[in-house]
């Protein structure tokens with residue numbers, strides 16, 4: 001039995017690969033596919049493949065009758081998809097369709113886990129979004145993810161795949177360098193100060209965010225491998241609701257005033273427009289009842305970063 005992770009060289013793809021290798025799931029091969037050579041992992045079950053999923057024939061060449069689960073994580077992130085319209089649609093939508101079609105042709109019923117985003121929501125939203133809230137994306141990235149969800153839903157309805165679309169909270173704290181996601185600052189305002197570096201925050205302290213730690217979202221990915229078919233194919237993953245001001249208070253407690261003083265504010269209306277259009281609070285009753293989890297506190301998220309990722313980085 002084979003598991004495939006597209007975007008297997010990326011941030012969450014690598015964390016998911018580690019988690020799968022240490023999980024109780026039984027599989028003979030874990031195939032990591034990415035346009036950038038995925039980092040090799042010391043386990044004989046792992047195979048790494050550098051490939052551009054938008055190239056003709058690549059999706060079809062990956063999936064076989066031995067494939068049991070596809071985690072489709074490969075994507076062009078939000079600000080990048082906004083800047084490069086054609087690339088965003090090619091990777092975020094066309095590739096999703098090619099992979100679904102390849103699953104259908106290889107063996108109907110493959111578990112297909114698609115990583116969607118809060119960016120499927122936008123504009124004026126209720127204070128608390130729930131599973132019945134209409135999808136109203138206000139960015140190309142959000143539109144691409146919403147259409148990906150519709151594809152997963154329809155291929156599942158026909159029995160071609162057994163699909164799940166997981167709408168991820170903003171993941172924080174992301175180790176490494178800033179990326180081209182509009183939400184990149186969410187990690188930077190914690191990570192950089194704790195590493196002794198200056199950073200700027202482009203949004204107001206009152207902005208409310210819906211967050212998950214990397215470890216929690218990866219645990220939720222593991223659950224998605226075996227979750228029995230439920231009522232809906234699209235699931236808002238649990239998160240915690242925190243304002244930027246509350247995040248900075250937690251930073252002060254964890255790293256002292258010296259860390260807090262490393263963050264200054266420089267308003268960026270383009271970033272604020274995108275991030276403020278996402279929900280800051282979601283009713284997750286259905287996901288929680290299915291066994292998906294949220295972090296307890298933002299202080300706990302910082303603590304987990306300082307224990308695991310900050311030490312790895314230093």
Ligand SMILES: NC(=O)c1ccc[n+]([C@@H]2O[C@H](COP(=O)([O-])OP(=O)(O)OC[C@H]3O[C@@H](n4cnc5c(N)ncnc54)[C@H](O)[C@@H]3O)[C@@H](O)[C@H]2O)c1
Nearest residue numbers: 007009010011012034035052053073074075115117168171
């Ligand atoms: N991190 C978050 O806060 C967050 C929030 C919501 C949704 N998501 C979604 O979760 C998934 C993983 O996110 P991440 O943070 O690990 O992002 P990431 O950018 O680290 O990983 C995405 C990977 O996709 C690869 N990729 C891009 N184009 C490709 C192509 N043509 N062929 C093959 N590989 C290609 C990239 O090289 C990259 O390694 C994405 O689908 C993202 O949209 C992430």
